[in-house]
C-alpha cells in the first residue's frame with residue numbers, strides 16, 4: 001500500500017470533487033481536504049516548532065477537524081485529538097503532558113492556556129492562496145502520526161503514540177479482512193479522541209469513500225439522530241456495541257431506514273449476543289463483525305464474523321480465532337499482542353512503557369491487562385485484570401457477577417460498580433435496565449432478583465444495592481460509563 005497520505009493524495013487527484021467528509025450541515029471534497037491541509041501545513045511549518053512536536057487539535061466532528069489532522073501530519077507533527085466534550089482539567093493535563101507546541105481549535109476554547117491557541121478557520125482565512133508542498137516533511141515510517149490519551153485504570157492519562165507505520169499496517173489489515181473496497185459511505189460515530197474513530201476515518205479516506213459523521217448533539221436528540229442516519233446512506237457502520245444497543249431502542253431503526261447498510265464493525269467492549277440477534281433480524285443484508293483490540297496496538301488486531309451458527313453455538317462471542325497470528329494468551333491468562341501495530345509506547349513515560357511493552361525475543365509486545373481463555377478453536381475475553389476487586393477479604397470478578405445478573409430473565413442489561421469509602425470498597429452496587437418497566441415498588445423487584453441470583457452466586461457476590469434505569473449511561477466515547485457510575489457511588 002502507498003503511505004496513508006500518498007493514498008489520500010491519489011484520491012484527491014483522481015476524484016477531486018468526491019465528498020470526503022460530511023455531517024448533517026457541512027461537507028468537504030477530497031480536493032478541498034488536500035488543498036486546505038496543504039495550506040495549514042505550510043503555515044505550521046513556518047512556526048518553527050520542533051520536528052515531531054505534538055499539536056493538540058481541539059473540537060468536535062467538523063470538516064476542519066479532518067483538515068487539521070492531515071495538515072499536522074503533512075507538516076511532520078503528530079496530532080493529539082481532544083474532543084470538545086473533554087473536561088478542562090483533562091485538556092490542561094493532556095496539553096502539558098504531551099509537550100505540545102500549539103493548540104489548533106475548530107471550536108471556541110474558552111479556557112486560558114499556557115501555549116498558543118489558534119483557530120484553524122482563522123489560519124486558513126489569512127492564507128487564502130493555495131500552496132504546493134513537497135512530501136518530504138510528511139510523517140513517515142517510525143514517526144508518530146497521532147497520540148491518543150486513554151484514561152487508564154489509574155485515572156492518569158497515558159499518551160499512546162501511534163506511528164505512521166503502525167497506522168499503515170492497521171489500514172492494510174482492515175482492507176484485507178473487511179469489505180471496504182466497494183464504494184459507499186462510512187459512518188463515524190466515535191469522537192476523535194477515542195481511537196475507534198480511526199477505524200472509519202483512515203480506511204474511508206484511503207479508499208476514497210465518504211465519511212459521514214454524527215455529532216454529539218444529534219446523538220442527544222433521537223429525532224435528529226435517526227433523521228441523520230436515514231439520509232446518510234451509510235454502508236459501513238462502526239460503533240461501540242452500546243451505541244447500537246441505544247439505537248435498537250428505536251423500533252424504526254432497521255434496513256428500511258438504512259437500506260445501504262451491509263457491514264457492522266463493532267469494537268471497544270463486549271458485543272452481546274442479544275444485540276447481534278436483534279441486528280440480524282432488523283438488518284438481514286448486513287454482516288456483523290466483532291473486532292477486538294486496545295488503543296496501544298492501533299485500534300483492533302483481531303475479529304470474528306458473527307454468524308447464526310456462532311451465536312447458536314456459544315453463550316458469548318469469541319474475539320479471535322486461535323489462528324490469529326498476533327494475539328495469544330500468557331500462562332496467567334493475560335492476552336498478549338505482538339506484531340507491526342504495537343505502539344511506540346506511552347509518550348514521556350519510559351517506565352510505564354517498559355512495563356506494559358516488554359521486549360520478547362527482540363520484539364516489543366503489549367500486555368493488554370485483558371484476561372482471555374481458549375475454547376473450541378477460539379479466544380474469548382473474560383474480563384479485565386483491574387476489574388478484580390477485594391470486598392471483605394473475598395476476591396471478586398465484577399464481570400462474573402454482571403454475567404449472572406444479565407442472565408436473569410427480567411434483566412436487559414446491567415453494570416456492577418464497587419462502592420468506595422475512603423478508598424476502600426465497602427459494597428457493590430448493581431445498575432440495571434429491566435426488559436419491562438418497573439410496575440410495583442422497586443424493593444419487591446430487588447427481592448425477586450436477589451432470590452433468583454442466589455441460585456447462581458454466593459451471598460458475598462450479590463450486590464447490596466440494585467438501582468433501576470431506563471438505559472445505562474454512556475461516556476462520550478459511546479461505551480458504558482462505568483467510571484461515571486463508580487464516582488456517583490463513592491460515599
Ligand SMILES: Nc1ncnc2c1ncn2[C@@H]1O[C@H](COP(=O)(O)OP(=O)(O)OP(=O)(O)O)[C@@H](O)[C@H]1O
Nearest residue numbers: 150151152267268269270291292293294295370381
Ligand atoms: N470485542 C471486544 N470484546 C470485549 N472487550 C473489548 C472488545 N474490544 C475491546 N475491548 C475492551 O476495550 C479495551 C480497549 O479499549 P480502549 O483502548 O479504548 O481503553 P479502555 O480501557 O476502554 O479505556 P481507558 O484506558 O481510556 O480507560 C480492551 O483492552 C478490552 O478490554
